[in-house]
Amino acid sequence: MTEFIHRRTLLGASLAVAGTAALAACSGSDGGQGGGHAGHNGGGQGGGAAGAGSAKGFVAPDGPEVKAAEAKRGKGPERKVRFTATPATLDLGAGVTAKSWAYGDRLPGQEVRVTAGDTLALTLANNLPESTSLHWHGLALRNDMDGVPGLTQAPVKAGGTFDYRFTVAHPGTYWFHPHSGVQQDRGLYAPLIVEDPKEPLKYDKEWVIVLDDWVDGIDGSTPDAVLTELSKGMTSGGGHEGHGAAGTTAMGGRGIVSAARRPAAAKTPGPGGAGPSRMMMGAKSDLLGGDAGDVDxxxxxxxxxxxxxxxSFGAKPGDRIRLRIINAGGDTAFRIALGGHEMTVTHSDGFPVAPVKTDALLLGMGERYDVVVTAGDGVFPLVALAEGKDTTALALFRTGGGAAPAATVRPAELTRRVLTADKLRADASVALPARKPDREIEIELTGGMAKYDWAFDGKPYTPDPRHEVRAGERVRLVFRNPTEMWHPLHLHGHTFAVGGTAGGARKDTAVILPNGTLTADFDADNPGLWMIHCHNVYHAEAGMMTVLGYRK
Known part of the structure; x- marks a missing residue:
C-alpha cells in the first residue's frame, strides 16, 4: 500500500491523479466561473444548478449573489484532474477482497492536493450503474459546486460527467464523497489537502490517515441492504430504545465499553437474503452518552x-510528523491513539486551534484533526478503536527495528487523556469575532430506532429551505437532541464556532450527545442553499437533513 507521505519540501507539488486521470496544472488560467457543461455524453449533466431545487425568494445555487461571492475569492492557478467513479474489486489485505465502488481502483481514492487560492477543476466521470455526485466536505465554496443532487445540481447520471470548478479559499484537511443515497459507505471517498502558502507549522513528514468502517461486498452485504434492514426498526429484544444515558450532555469517561453483538449475526440473513444481518445491538460508550451505533x-x-x-509508515527517531486524520466512516466514531507517543492537536476540521496535548482523540463521522508527534525509536501501533463496538483498525509507525505488534493491540494511550472537540479553543487567527447574533435558529433532532424515523423537527427531508438567513447576519444555530442517540451534525458551506462563543473551535462537523445541546455561531457570508444534516449516513438517508437558505 502506498503511504500518504509528504515532506515540507514538497509543498506546491503537482496535484495527484485518480483512476484513469491525467493531470494538468496551468498557471493563471481564467477559464470562467461556470460549472459543468450541459450535454456531456448526451445526458444533460450540466453544471450550475441545472435540475436542482429552487425556492421562491431565495438565492439560487447559480445566482448572481453566488457568482459575486466566488469572484471575491479570486482566481489562482488552475489545477485540473479527472476522477472516475467505477465498480472495483478492492484488496483490503489479509485475503479480504470486496466488490465495491471506488474512484479508480484504490481505497481511499487518490489524494487531491492543492494550495489555498488555487482554482480546482475536477471532472467526475460516472461509470457506475446509477447516478452519483461529489460533495466537498468542509469547504466554503460556491453553492452550485457543493454537490447535492436535487438542491445545488442535477445528479450525474450513469455514463455522464460533471465539471466541478471553484476557488479553494481556505487551507486545511478536507475530503470528498458522494451526496447520493448511502454511496459514501462504499469506497467512494478521498482526501482533499489544501496547503497553506504561509504554513506556520514546522515538521519533517506528513501522513494522511483515513479511518473507515467497511461492509460493502462482504458476504453479500451492501450499504443499501443495511439501510433496508435498519429502516424496519428495532422492535424486538435488545433494541436501541432505552440504551441512551439519560441526562448525559458532556463527553466524559475513558473506559472502553464493549459491544454486545448479536451472537448469530454471521448466520442470520439480512433483508431479501442480501447477506447476514448487520444490525448492531447493545454497542455502548460513555464518551458518546450511551448507544454507540447501529451497524455491526x-x-x-x-x-x-x-x-x-x-x-506501514516510516520515519526517523526524532522526526516531527504531522498526521491529518479523517473519519470517513458511515456509522462509527473512532478513538485514535499512537502507542508510546503524545499528540499535540493543532487543527480541527481544517482550522487551527490553540495547541493541546493529549493521548487520544475521539472523531465523529466527518470530523478531521491535525496533530503533531515527535517520533520515538522502534515500531509503534497507530490504533483506531471503533468506539463502543470493541474492534480496532491498525497502522504501523516504524522508525527502527523490532517486531510488529499484534493486530489486536490496544495501547495504554487509548484509555488515558481522550480529547473531544468541546475542549478546544480557536487559534486567535481564526477565532470568530465577538458579536451578538442577529438571528437564532432552533432545530430539534427527532426520531429513534423503533421506527427509524430520524429527522429534524419531526419533518422528513425535502429540498425546500426550512431555515432562512440573510447575507451579513451573525447566525446562531441551536441544536437540541432529546433522542437517545448521538449525532454528528454537519453544516455545508460554512464553519461555525462551537459553543456559540468567539473563542470556540471553528468546525463544520460537531457531535451532539443524547439529551444534549449544540450551539453553533457562524457568519452568513456564502449565499445559496445549504444542507444541514447528521453525518451518520443512515440517519441522513432516513430523513435527518434540512436546508438553510439565503433570502434575496
Whole structure:
C-alpha cells in the first residue's frame, strides 16, 4: 500500500491523479466561473444548478449573489484532474477482497492536493450503474459546486460527467464523497489537502490517515441492504430504545465499553437474503452518552487496510510528523491513539486551534484533526478503536527495528487523556469575532430506532429551505437532541464556532450527545442553499437533513 507521505519540501507539488486521470496544472488560467457543461455524453449533466431545487425568494445555487461571492475569492492557478467513479474489486489485505465502488481502483481514492487560492477543476466521470455526485466536505465554496443532487445540481447520471470548478479559499484537511443515497459507505471517498502558502507549522513528514468502517461486498452485504434492514426498526429484544444515558450532555469517561453483538449475526440473513444481518445491538460508550451505533461492520480500516494487513509508515527517531486524520466512516466514531507517543492537536476540521496535548482523540463521522508527534525509536501501533463496538483498525509507525505488534493491540494511550472537540479553543487567527447574533435558529433532532424515523423537527427531508438567513447576519444555530442517540451534525458551506462563543473551535462537523445541546455561531457570508444534516449516513438517508437558505 502506498503511504500518504509528504515532506515540507514538497509543498506546491503537482496535484495527484485518480483512476484513469491525467493531470494538468496551468498557471493563471481564467477559464470562467461556470460549472459543468450541459450535454456531456448526451445526458444533460450540466453544471450550475441545472435540475436542482429552487425556492421562491431565495438565492439560487447559480445566482448572481453566488457568482459575486466566488469572484471575491479570486482566481489562482488552475489545477485540473479527472476522477472516475467505477465498480472495483478492492484488496483490503489479509485475503479480504470486496466488490465495491471506488474512484479508480484504490481505497481511499487518490489524494487531491492543492494550495489555498488555487482554482480546482475536477471532472467526475460516472461509470457506475446509477447516478452519483461529489460533495466537498468542509469547504466554503460556491453553492452550485457543493454537490447535492436535487438542491445545488442535477445528479450525474450513469455514463455522464460533471465539471466541478471553484476557488479553494481556505487551507486545511478536507475530503470528498458522494451526496447520493448511502454511496459514501462504499469506497467512494478521498482526501482533499489544501496547503497553506504561509504554513506556520514546522515538521519533517506528513501522513494522511483515513479511518473507515467497511461492509460493502462482504458476504453479500451492501450499504443499501443495511439501510433496508435498519429502516424496519428495532422492535424486538435488545433494541436501541432505552440504551441512551439519560441526562448525559458532556463527553466524559475513558473506559472502553464493549459491544454486545448479536451472537448469530454471521448466520442470520439480512433483508431479501442480501447477506447476514448487520444490525448492531447493545454497542455502548460513555464518551458518546450511551448507544454507540447501529451497524455491526465486519471490518474497520486505516487507509483501506484491515488490522491484519496494516499500512506501514516510516520515519526517523526524532522526526516531527504531522498526521491529518479523517473519519470517513458511515456509522462509527473512532478513538485514535499512537502507542508510546503524545499528540499535540493543532487543527480541527481544517482550522487551527490553540495547541493541546493529549493521548487520544475521539472523531465523529466527518470530523478531521491535525496533530503533531515527535517520533520515538522502534515500531509503534497507530490504533483506531471503533468506539463502543470493541474492534480496532491498525497502522504501523516504524522508525527502527523490532517486531510488529499484534493486530489486536490496544495501547495504554487509548484509555488515558481522550480529547473531544468541546475542549478546544480557536487559534486567535481564526477565532470568530465577538458579536451578538442577529438571528437564532432552533432545530430539534427527532426520531429513534423503533421506527427509524430520524429527522429534524419531526419533518422528513425535502429540498425546500426550512431555515432562512440573510447575507451579513451573525447566525446562531441551536441544536437540541432529546433522542437517545448521538449525532454528528454537519453544516455545508460554512464553519461555525462551537459553543456559540468567539473563542470556540471553528468546525463544520460537531457531535451532539443524547439529551444534549449544540450551539453553533457562524457568519452568513456564502449565499445559496445549504444542507444541514447528521453525518451518520443512515440517519441522513432516513430523513435527518434540512436546508438553510439565503433570502434575496
Amino acid at each position: 461492520y465486519p471490518h474497520y480500516l486505516i487507509n483501506g487496510r484491515t488490522a491484519k494487513a496494516p499500512v
